Amino acid sequence: MSILPDWRIRALAQGGMISPFEDRLVRTAENASVISYGLSSFGYDLRCADEWKVFTNVMSAVVDPKHFDERSFVDIKANEILIPPNSFVLARSLEYMKIPDNVMVVALGKSTYARCGIVANVTPLEPGWEGHVTLEFSNTTPLPAKMYAFEGCVQLLFFEGERPEVNYRDRAGKYQGQTGVTLPKL
Incomplete structure (x- = not known):
């Protein structure tokens, strides 16, 4: 499995x-x-949309997934x-995003936000997954x-390998095709 350079990311992006x-x-x-956003040497800097869900404690609820x-x-x-x-x-x-069957994506926080105490936490984007990426940003x-x-808001790193036996689409993952900000599901 190797990290993808700009020219390979561009080809995959132009393919959808x-x-x-x-x-x-x-x-x-x-x-x-x-x-900054867009294609970089070994990644893609993803943008935030203008839809936000701000955590508040007005209901004194317990955060339970x-x-x-x-x-x-x-x-x-x-x-x-x-x-x-x-x-x-x-x-x-x-x-x-429409992740190909032989690609795994990892998101990392951008240093501009990290230097301000804002930490990004995004789970990996698995082979075969598609949708808008739900992003979480903590103010520390x-x-x-x-x-x-x-x-x-985050930089995506793309890794290409062999197709797994079962990808996210094959197993009908619960976040497949998500649009908008998606809350936890069981």
């Missing part, structure tokens, strides 16, 4: 793996600086979001932290 796809690293937009209380989140549609201190926000990728600071929609 990433949509919309930006085939170069974008650092400015309309004369303003942006947190088996019995998740949707009232623990406030839905916000905005170009910017403030993550409360020591809290987190769920978002979704702007890009829709004692202050509110800002994030931006339509700009880079």
Whole structure:
């Protein structure tokens, strides 16, 4: 299994793996600086959409993946979001992903956000999976932290190997084809 370079990621994206796809690293937009997104040497910097679910403790609920209380989140549609201190926000990728049967994707946080105390936690994108990526960002600071929609939020690394016997699509994974910000499912 080896990591894929820009030219191989581009070929797969043009075949439908990433949509919309930006085939170069974008650092400015309309004369303003942006947190970079698009194709890089050995990855792709994914963008956040403008749909956010901000975690709140107004219901004093227990965070339980088996019995998740949707009232623990406030839905916000905005170009910017403030993550409360020591809290987190769920978002979704702007890009829709269709992972080939012989590719595994790992997401890592971008250093611009990491240097501000914002930690990205995204599970791997398995062979055969497709959908918008649900992203989680934790604010580890004692202050509110800002994030931006339509700009880079995580970097994806692509690894190519042999097709597994059973991929995510074959086993009808519970997050297959997800759109929007998707909460935990059993």
